[in-house]
Amino acid sequence: MSKEIISKVIGPLQQDEDFPDWWKNTGTEIPFFNHEQLDITFMDFEPEHDAAFIEEADQALANFLQLTVEDRKSISGLVYKNCMDFLEAVGYDEDDEPLWEIKDHEEIWNFVYPSEILVSRRHRRDQKVYVQIACSCEWEQEHGLQLVFREGKQLTRVSSQDGHLTEADAYDKPDSEDELLSGN
Template sequence: MITIPILGLLEIDPYDGWLKSQPIEINALSGKFEFILEEYETDPQVEDFHTAVQHFLALDHTALEQAQDAIYQYYQDCCAYITPASEEYIDIPSPNQVWRHIEFGDELMVSRRAHGDNAVYISITCHCDWEPEHGLQIVFKQGLTINKIGAFDGHLSHADSYDDPRLEEMVYVPCCR
């Protein structure tokens, strides 16, 4: 067990050594979630983790609303080759309705990006009706703003996903770029 500012007492996962908090109320996500801190104990600047978590806890629902157009584009790209008559087709008529088809996972991964800016990012994996296999990953740069939307691939930016620094500022990259 280790105590961390804001998060309190965290357990050490015996499998990977990452730290796990108790469920904490997250205003932006309207529910309780566990924080998982990856490689926190060996990080030379743990204050960056504290700052990212602090920023994230201060967010409200508008943080997600700013990303709903990108999420809706992801939905449209996933459904582009499915006919409305197909059993797999999900009809979402407008961006503000995507939230009805998303279920947030219960863990928030807090990780330092190994490439690029080496900042701390917070990522959540979600289930979504239109892409049951790959789901939806939402990543918050330094806990402040959403910098990545798309299928879950574990990367913290599209620049890392595609090994292309030109995608550094891209929140969403179409599936078939």
């Protein structure tokens, strides 16, 4: 039997039939991506075990939904770097020529396709709520791209989709050594 929870920011979310700790809302307009509509999923959320989650998730989403295309453009260099690092690691392939020819870092967004937004609590260290945008992209077809924002406002990760919200978590290093997370 499916349950529903209510977000004051995005409205009702339905409990996933296969993953009872996932709650999905469909078709929310995302200003960061030119008002494209994306599904938003609250992950790893059990209402009886985390009474503060919905309020914290709502605040993180409210913060994230205030981000605009201009905010997206401001991180173009980091997404471009992710692309170039990947291409250099795998070596030249003529299919990637349009990526190699990018002159303005903002052009990288022509090769990024957001698919969904995942909202979850970091289970280590700061225990904050993070907003993760899962994207497919033309340079990393297998693992795609993820953009992660701490509390929906501070970019903390640009990487392939690997399940980690921070570089500190991915590489088991102190938060202070995570450049984006620590703000260094």
